[in-house]
Amino acid sequence: xxxxxxxxxxxxxxxxxxxxxxxxxxxxxxxxxxxxxxxxxxxxxxxxxxxxxxxxxxxxxxxxxxxxxxxxxxxxxxxxxxxxxxxxxxxxxxxxxxxxxxxxxxxxxxxxxxxxxxxxxxxxxxxxxxxxxxxxxxxxxxxxxxxxxxxxxxxxxxxxxxxxxxxxxxxxxxxxxxxxxxxxxxxxxxxxxxxxxxxxxxxxxxxxxxxxxxxxxxxxxxxxxxxxxxxxxxxxxxxxxxxxxxxxxxxxxxxxxxxxxxxxxxxxxxxxxxxxxxxxxxxxxxxxxxxxxxxxxxxxxxxxxxxxxxxxxxxxxxxxxxxxxxxxxxxxx
Amino acid sequence: xxxxxxxxxxxxxxxxxxxxxxxxxxxxxxxxxxxxxxxxxxxxxxxxxxxxxxxxxxxxxxxxxxxxxxxxxxxxxxxxxxxxxxxxxxxxxxxxxxxxxxxxxxxxxxxxxxxxxxxxxxxxxxxxxxxxxxxxxxxxxxxxxxxxxxxxxxxxxxxxxxxxxxxxxxxxxxxxxxxxxxxxxxxxxxxxxxxxxxxxxxxxxxxxxxxxxxxxxxxxxxxxxxxxxxxxxxxxxxxxxxxxxxxxxxxxxxxxxxxxxxxxxxxxxxxxxxxxxxxxxxxxxxx
Numbered sequence: 001x002x003x004x005x006x007x008x009x010x011x012x013x014x015x016x017x018x019x020x021x022x023x024x025x026x027x028x029x030x031x032x033x034x035x036x037x038x039x040x041x042x043x044x045x046x047x048x049x050x051x052x053x054x055x056x057x058x059x060x061x062x063x064x065x066x067x068x069x070x071x072x073x074x075x076x077x078x079x080x081x082x083x084x085x086x087x088x089x090x091x092x093x094x095x096x097x098x099x100x101x102x103x104x105x106x107x108x109x110x111x112x113x114x115x116x117x118x119x120x121x122x123x124x125x126x127x128x129x130x131x132x133x134x135x136x137x138x139x140x141x142x143x144x145x146x147x148x149x150x151x152x153x154x155x156x157x158x159x160x161x162x163x164x165x166x167x168x169x170x171x172x173x174x175x176x177x178x179x180x181x182x183x184x185x186x187x188x189x190x191x192x193x194x195x196x197x198x199x200x201x202x203x204x205x206x207x208x209x210x211x212x213x214x215x216x217x218x219x220x221x222x223x224x225x226x227x228x229x230x231x232x233x234x235x236x237x238x239x240x241x242x243x244x245x246x247x248x249x250x251x252x253x254x255x256x257x258x259x260x261x262x263x264x265x266x267x268x269x270x271x272x273x274x275x276x277x278x279x280x281x282x283x284x285x286x287x288x289x290x291x292x293x294x295x296x297x298x299x300x301x302x303x304x305x306x307x308x309x310x311x312x313x314x315x316x317x318x319x320x321x322x323x324x325x326x327x328x329x330x331x332x333x
Numbered sequence: 334x335x336x337x338x339x340x341x342x343x344x345x346x347x348x349x350x351x352x353x354x355x356x357x358x359x360x361x362x363x364x365x366x367x368x369x370x371x372x373x374x375x376x377x378x379x380x381x382x383x384x385x386x387x388x389x390x391x392x393x394x395x396x397x398x399x400x401x402x403x404x405x406x407x408x409x410x411x412x413x414x415x416x417x418x419x420x421x422x423x424x425x426x427x428x429x430x431x432x433x434x435x436x437x438x439x440x441x442x443x444x445x446x447x448x449x450x451x452x453x454x455x456x457x458x459x460x461x462x463x464x465x466x467x468x469x470x471x472x473x474x475x476x477x478x479x480x481x482x483x484x485x486x487x488x489x490x491x492x493x494x495x496x497x498x499x500x501x502x503x504x505x506x507x508x509x510x511x512x513x514x515x516x517x518x519x520x521x522x523x524x525x526x527x528x529x530x531x532x533x534x535x536x537x538x539x540x541x542x543x544x545x546x547x548x549x550x551x552x553x554x555x556x557x558x559x560x561x562x563x564x565x566x567x568x569x570x571x572x573x574x575x576x577x578x579x580x581x582x583x584x585x586x587x588x589x590x591x592x593x594x595x596x597x598x599x600x601x602x603x604x605x606x607x608x609x610x611x612x613x614x615x616x617x618x619x620x
Binding site: 047050052071072073077078079081082083084085086087088089098099102103146150274 | 459510512513516517518519520521522530534535575
């Protein structure tokens, strides 16, 4: 009851082409996340799916039905915005029920839908408050509630967590994950935060410069990135990229190795350098190693480690975890 | 330590000095602005001789007189004049706010060819005074048989108020988040409802500002009533007060009294709008 198919979507604003031919299918019940740097077109794509923006060419199908000419309200979607976009002059209850009232749904049905959504999001105590009297996290829950009440075929989330503080972000992330399990609804979620993408998604769509770089499950993208962009975008801290000559690699132009796949020691390794900075996070320790012409290498170690700044160390790469990229930045398999 | 205490004390005294200076400037300005109004008010309660003998003194038991107000009530149909003024002001205001807000919404919300040009064309009226077109307006009103009707005045004042209204309101509307309007679209609100239910309540402070700026020149205007609607039935208050200003003799008591009375309705309207204005501002601040 909620599949989506995009075929060859193009979008231009004047002379600027923002989307350069996007093809994508989302299966019923899937949680798909669009991720990419700012300006990659992910929000525009979401708006095109919602019908808030017209595509320059291409087709949007929801449940096999062509939706190009349908207004947002007829597409069977609900959207949660980054800025919450609650109606400031309406109470929480009215905010949630407005869409159904517009659709002329029977009163009792509206009441039960609103009750269901409020109990799911534990908003019972706030039903008669206005958005101004709620905290940021509560407002975002109301916005999610407003989406649930509509019983949409597709949930669209436009960076819903970016306006929340870090602790709240983790909580709301968990709530959204729980919600997806409970409703088993199709969700499309836009974010620039790769952690959100990794933790929530069934499938991640990595966008860059208006085209799809790679589509796959979080672990597929982590383990088998198609190119240098995906390799650098997924994973935190970022993958280290070193020119191939530095490590004596002949068949590649660039070599990539994730910070967690490097071990440090005093014996001779692949690279040697001086410690320029150490970040101690308790569970993890990030070490930045200045390797001269090879650049700054970040190393992520588990547990607590003590390295003095300016001490000399050598880095050894896990040979099975080295990625090789060609001149076009594509991964060499 | 000594240095520290003087350090912490000096900004305080500087602060209070600034507050005093700011208040002094504002109080001086208020006095200058209120002076003519107060002079009109106090002299409207004095006898004719007292007005000229000591124009600045307050009315006392000797000089107190209501002769001006009595003349105003007896001579001329001032109730009708007030009614005319109110009809003209309130109707023009309603039309300026309605059409101004609608035009502003279209300009701010929709991307279409000639959007910028249309906006500039509509804003042109801010720079060119409408009185330059008086002759053409009069010809138009004669041709359409609207001379000596309140409709003529309402139409002219609507045209006069629209440019500034559109300019101010479209700037405000551009500031309203797109997400909110899009949320409305997804919830199935029509563009009219988005305009009426979401956007208008949010720009209430701007509407009140525009209302005040539009209302006062209309209420005070003498030019267009004199030219377009000078007949007895369509006289406005400002025009009615001219009855007492003669070529040789001016009945100052009556002029001052009628002007004092003319302040009242506009003051009431102003209070209503400014309360709205403050309400709007505080509502926004709490959000």
